[in-house]
Amino acid sequence: MNLSEFFNMGGYAIYVWPSYVLAAIVLWNFLIWVDMLFMSGLRMSSRR
Amino acid sequence: MTRLSLSQAFIYLLRRDLTLAFRNRAEFANPLLFFIMVVTLFPLAIGAVPELLARIAPGIIWVAALLAAMLSLESIFRSDFDDGSLDQLLMSAHPMPLLVLAKVCAHWLVTGFPLLIISPILAEMLGMPQQAQGVLFLTILIGTPVLSLVGSIGVALTVGLPKGGIILSILVLPLYVPVLIFAASAIEAAAGGLDVSAQIYMLLAFLFLALSLSPVAAAAALKISMS
Amino acid sequence: MSDTNLLQIDNLACIRDDRVLFEHLNLLLAAGQMLLVEGANGSGKTSLLRILTGLKLADEGEVLWQGKPIDQLAADYTEQVSYVGHHDGVKRELSCLENLRLVQAMGKPSGVELDDALDRFGLYRYGDTLVSNLSAGQKRRLALSRLIVTESQLWILDEPFTSLDKNSMAGFERMFEQHLAEQGVIVMTSHHDIGMVNADIQRLDLSQ
């Protein structure tokens, strides 16, 4: 199987890839957001 | 003197709330007016095509009833919260779920019952077929108490909040979906001359479930909101 | 613990947002005693009172009534308590008599006739008047008359003398003294000076 065929997804590329990318963005951003909350929590506590 | 029995306390609080509502007549009238006006808006918005109106009449009436019920919900506990009576009720010698049930019953008699009376007229105005009107009456009779009961949990959770109204609608409307589905489909089926017993039994099941569970949940929620 | 200790506060704490309003609070109240809670605005007086009524949950510790935690006693506790808070807890759309009847219906009624109760607080003429037509002081008196129409041993009063004149204040003080003499317990906050010389008063200052 060649790579362009793979990326083409049998003609459904514009539906399949956005799904995966969206999932990646949502899940990744959530982790980043939680991490930011955590860090700001640490900073706030250490300022006291 | 002795303490009142459970049923006496229930009836006492019910009568007290009805008296209050009667002396505060706007409380009756507003949800009813709202209900009528929302129903009136539909023919204006989508055109007064008799066949179309007759077809979507069950949906219109039930969505309007849902919104009217939701708007009136806040009044279940609002004034009691504002003047401190809710504290007194929570500290009463009687079980709180019973008192909540009395308040919800009073609320339904004041806001839900008028909808029941007016709905046949609106059904006629929308050109709903005769054979469906009886079923409409029945669904409102069984369905609106469920709305009041389930809604009481939502109000109990939001009672102290400054902007409780908008949160309340987000909390409560999703929970109203099953009632809406079965009530509207019962009327539609009746209009088509089909058997509606399945839908009516479902609505009855919702009513019994709501009657048994929601006063307990609402009482617990009130306790939490007041703390 | 002796039998006369009715109300016990055990290691109570209340925290609002970041602020510790009070913690490690311990107290014993015997029958016939009164607790006067003092402190600046926002020092947690109302919070303490609401915790004692069982309406509010303490952040730590517990309140015991006759040796049992009040959240276990639940209604067995609250029916022995009368609470008059910031809000009068009376319905504006009902008359004075209707309000008092409601109080009796929701609690454990005492033998006091409602007309006598109203008479005692100078509200006899207003029995059938809607509360919305009363003055603030009259409303407060009506709220306080709740105390005698039900049988309750513990009175919890949040600023009971707000909007009352000297005369009626003195009248209520006599009533409190009588309640204490009958083995009752009172917990209250007040900005006013209390003229109860005969009473066994414990003071608690939350500002410290």
Added chain:
Amino acid sequence: MFLWFHKLGSPPHFYRIAGNWLPWLGTIFLLLLVAGVYGGLVLAPPDYQQGDSYRIIFIHVPSAWMSLFIYMVMAACGVVILVWRMKIAEIVLISSAPIGASFTFLALATGSLWGKPMWGTWWVWDARLTSELILLFLYLGVIGLHGAIEDKRVATRAIAILAIVGMVNIPIIHYSVEWWNSLHQGATVTKFDKPSIHWSMLIPLLLMALAFQVYYLLALFQSCRAELLQRERNSKWVEELIAK
């Protein structure tokens, strides 16, 4: 076992244990994710009816499962909060809500992306999508109520009730919607729940579901730690933690 559970219930221990688990969870998540994505996108053959578009289900179905699962966890926490007043349950409940809402959103968005080639429109009032939408409203209600109540202890107890009420309603809503759907559309074209799914598709699906479960734990633990720091910032153990 009970002792371990009891220990987990105390904030400092939970904080520490969760912190120790984080790297492991991250690694397991990545491994499962790579395996699942590889299996789903490369190894699994195209569907004979839907071609390659069905590969969206490797995201969609696990997200939908997670959205329900997380709500169930929240309701269970609600019971624990109201009955035993356990602090950790409060933290888990409120930390779970945004994660669950994210999965619900993902299930909706990918369902819509899958629906376009299948049905020709972005949105169809299909039973699963409609239930999922209502579930999203339930999540938003929980998050909104928690945000609206200032006293956070009161807020968590309030959403505990709401989560339980929602849990009682979810099956009712689900079956109502399913029934409504069958009434209005006849036999639906939902092919998500095909009775016989080939193992080459099933295995990546299960791998992805596992990966999402682990992701939930990962996100939950970190989010709980943040919430714990925030809530217990005045307590001794946080001070000691910072001093280190």
